[in-house]
Amino acid sequence: MIIFKFKDKEKFKEAVNSLKSAIKKIGTDKFDFNYQPEENTIQVSEKHADTVEAYLKKDGIKDYTLNRGYGKYSSIASYLKGAAFIVKLAGIKEHAKRELELAGLFDKDSDYGGMVGKAVLDLCKCFSGQGHSGFSAGMVLELFNSLGKYKTLTPITDDPNEWSEISKEMNGGKVLWQNKRNPAIFSENKGKTWYDVEDKKRLKNKSKSYKKKK
Numbered sequence: 001m002i003i004f005k006f007k008d009k010e011k012f013k014e015a016v017n018s019l020k021s022a023i024k025k026i027g028t029d030k031f032d033f034n035y036q037p038e039e040n041t042i043q044v045s046e047k048h049a050d051t052v053e054a055y056l057k058k059d060g061i062k063d064y065t066l067n068r069g070y071g072k073y074s075s076i077a078s079y080l081k082g083a084a085f086i087v088k089l090a091g092i093k094e095h096a097k098r099e100l101e102l103a104g105l106f107d108k109d110s111d112y113g114g115m116v117g118k119a120v121l122d123l124c125k126c127f128s129g130q131g132h133s134g135f136s137a138g139m140v141l142e143l144f145n146s147l148g149k150y151k152t153l154t155p156i157t158d159d160p161n162e163w164s165e166i167s168k169e170m171n172g173g174k175v176l177w178q179n180k181r182n183p184a185i186f187s188e189n190k191g192k193t194w195y196d197v198e199d200k201k202r203l204k205n206k207s208k209s210y211k212k213k214k
Contacts (some may be wrong), residue, residue, distance in 0.1 A: 002049040002065045004056075010041040011063045018059045019052060023139075028038040030137065082120050096124035112136035158191040 006012035006209045016035055019042070023032070025065070033046035035041065049066075056062070104110050105117030132140060146153060156179060159214045163177040179194065180184035187194040187207075 002044055004044070006040040006042075006064045008063060009040060012037070012042075014059075015042060015061050015064070022055045034102045051119060060122060070183055080181070092123050093121070094129040096121055121138060121160075123154055150182055150184070155206070155208040156181065156185060156191075156194055157210040158207040160190070161163055163187060163191040 004015065006015060014034075019033055031044065031051045033042055033044045033048070033052060035043065042052070056064075100106060100117040100121060103117075105120070106114045108114055108152075110117065125139070127137075141151070143153070162180055164180055166176045166178055174188070177187040177190055179187070179191070183196050184198050185196050191207050193204045193206050195204050
């Protein structure tokens with residue numbers, strides 16, 4: 001494994017963000033990486049080192065040194081941390097089953113007659129079988145957490161196709177629009193501004209201007 005070591009914390013963060021953006025565009029099948037914030041290091045396999053370096057140079061990031069280390073890691077301590085994470089990821093099915101059993105979530109007298117425990121275990125089985133690295137696992141969990149809560153991944157826009165008009169009878173005679181991407185979001189002016197009913201303060205937000213693709 002090749003290790004990119006950064007002296008400056010801000011340069012390290014800039015490099016991580018640069019590589020995250022690159023992976024979102026081209027996918028983890030092209031390259032993947034791990035990083036250790038406490039050591040300001042990025043670890044990649046030798047076959048991906050040139051690709052990573054090319055992306056860093058493209059974004060003007062040059063302030064680093066290259067070294068070889070313990071597998072993906074630059075010290076025995078960080079190697080053990082990485083190894084522990086990989087073991088955790090591989091054994092997540094067993095871990096989930098054990099913890100769900102201890103919590104009684106498979107029991108017939110538990111919430112929904114044990115269905116909740118089974119549903120969570122099914123998700124863990126699927127996740128553990130996808131072959132994630134530490135980085136891609138974090139991305140998947142973050143995205144699933146948002147989408148599972150019906151959150152949007154990109155800003156709400158004023159695109160007319162994104163809004164549905166609600167009848168006046170349902171809103172005391174006033175016209176109201178509901179967002180199709182997030183049903184908790186409503187607008188009083190055809191999507192130009194909106195508020196989230198789950199927000200206690202009901203703050204008004206300005207929609208991103210929609211531009212029709214040519």
